Amino acid sequence: MSIFGERLRQERQRLGLSQEEFGEAGGVKKVAQSNYETGKRRPDSEYLERVSALGVDIQFLFSGMRTDNADATFGLSPSQSEEGLAPVPLFDIEAAAGDGRSLEQEQIETTLYFPAEQLEAQGLDPAQVVGVKVRGDSMDGTLADGDWVLVDRSRREPKPEGVFLLLVHGERRIKRVQRVAGGAWLLISDNDHYQPELIKPEDMKDVEILGRCEIRIGRVS
Template sequence: MTYKESDKTDASDTQHPIPVGAIGCFRDRLKDAMGTRAARVFSRESGLSEGAIRSYLSGETYPTLDRLEQIAQAAGVSAMWLAFGEEQQVQRVIEDDKYSYVPLYDARCSAGHGSWSEGARILTHLAFTTYSLRKQGLEPSKLSAIRVDGDSMEGLLSDGDTVLIDHSRNTLEGEAVYVIRLDDHLYAKRLQRQIGGGVAVISTNTAYQTMTVTRENLNDLEIVGRVVWAGGWM
């Protein structure tokens, strides 16, 4: 990805996405992210001017949302980490006037009984127009994304595809594709309610047998959210 270098003045403190409590540490995280790279080198990699980078490093100014994302991609870190710090690197959507940036988690599986994303890091943020999300009835703050692992949904979802999860829809509404946690692993599967109160966990790939979670064992099935969008390479 390439960026056009810009020397436009950054927005005021009330408009940039870094909260007051995290501003004091931003330049330290930026220095850590840059490593041994000089401001001149990093400015070329990020597409920002050397003056802008030096201003961020000195703490004189702070980046706007689009610049924060450019810095994060060039440094190979999460924009959320840059803005909020490791302790606040949790599910959170960044929004500006036009776009919602949804976190893509490195969460192909999840062990233990904490949050589904516990221990998962944010790889990057995916940009969707806020208008398009709301037109679909989606609340940006309730969304996140993960990558599909394996070929059990081949024909619908391929290994490595990205799916967008609506966490507000975490109960079985009807037959649809959901991200679930079962046996301490995350899966994207089609769920179907069964007579008697159980739930069928269906793979699109017929090489995989349908699993049934009985009514008595429904507590073992956690519905993380409904899949509302998928994308991948052709």
Template sequence: MSEDIDSKKETERPIPSEGIRRFSERLEILVQEHGSVRSYASSASLSEGVVRKYLKGDTYPTLDRVDMLAAAGNVNAAWLVTGEGSKHPGEENQEGLEEFALIPGYNIEVAAGIGSFPDGEESTRKLAFRHKWLRFRGLKPESLVLVFAKGDSMEPTINDNNTLMIDTSNRELNDGHIYVIRTDGHLIVKRIQKLWNKGILLLSDNKEYREQQIEPNEADDLEVIGKVVWIGKDV
């Protein structure tokens, strides 16, 4: 008698979505994982007969029963109904993280003061960047670090306290690009211009600062930390 009452509560209706039409297939997966229809129905607090009707595709559960069936199978209700999204609760968060690379940031300032670059130090923060975005730019997450810019010598390109992403694998100096360099124990961020005599000009984008010429015999003493490949700034 109770099964007849239960079945009358279900409403037969057209199901336009292919995902919903295959609801019974996903339900069958949960039944198999549970071991039997009886065991699964009991866990969902439903009668075995009603669950079998769902499996045959004779009828579809109401929303409250979808939640009961999903909870019994430890799956997301949206996945059970449509087949879309993550199957198990919590997987959507993991899927989101897998889309991003977490780039380590260090409490290091460049362009002013004596500084050291991270070498075995613990990062103080991490920023998330999409793998797709990094691949498009030819960047590898394991070669990237984030530091702070200090001072106004590179304005308007780089402002005080901007975050800089440094590609530490790119240490070959090329004209017109910006690099973080250690010279005389100082970390600086400058635009580079090579000279005909193998010397180097360290240029500031702020024209109030003079260029610094590195003679050929001094160029070997420069330590190139890496190329600046991204600047984080407020608009």
């Protein structure tokens, strides 16, 4: 991937857009947008004018330096940004190829940098935070397909109840966890089209909490 293409992808993700949505705003198809991000092709001036109107920092695309009005906390390396930023690796849980237990074994899709103080103010240890991409519509109403969610890996017990990244029968899922009588868990999808799943105490060996979902990053609809 070219440096320009990587920066273009970072700008698209900063704005919370898919390749298809971003390409449409720039007047091209998804395949062209993909080619721009992988460095197979370079966009023309008309495309750049269109995405600039969308909010893309054109100076950052070409120089790596952001303009004063750009969001300086996303997509920068520590050498390009002020001290005090914490790197948060982002993983696509659908593309995961490992055994599901260790995200560190998976390929990082990208890295976002957040002010460590802001994460700590939310009660999060920056060293324990990772981002995962939401897949599917089972959590619609809370999390949409394509959203990113920051996960606190230090919180692996359903106390208090909430939304968690889980390993269920070897598959990573994001579900709301509710404890029920007898020590069982109820895995709930916020989309009413999906039925809750009861995990009995004797089946707990097949379920593991990988972390609590704390902060959503997604497009405003």
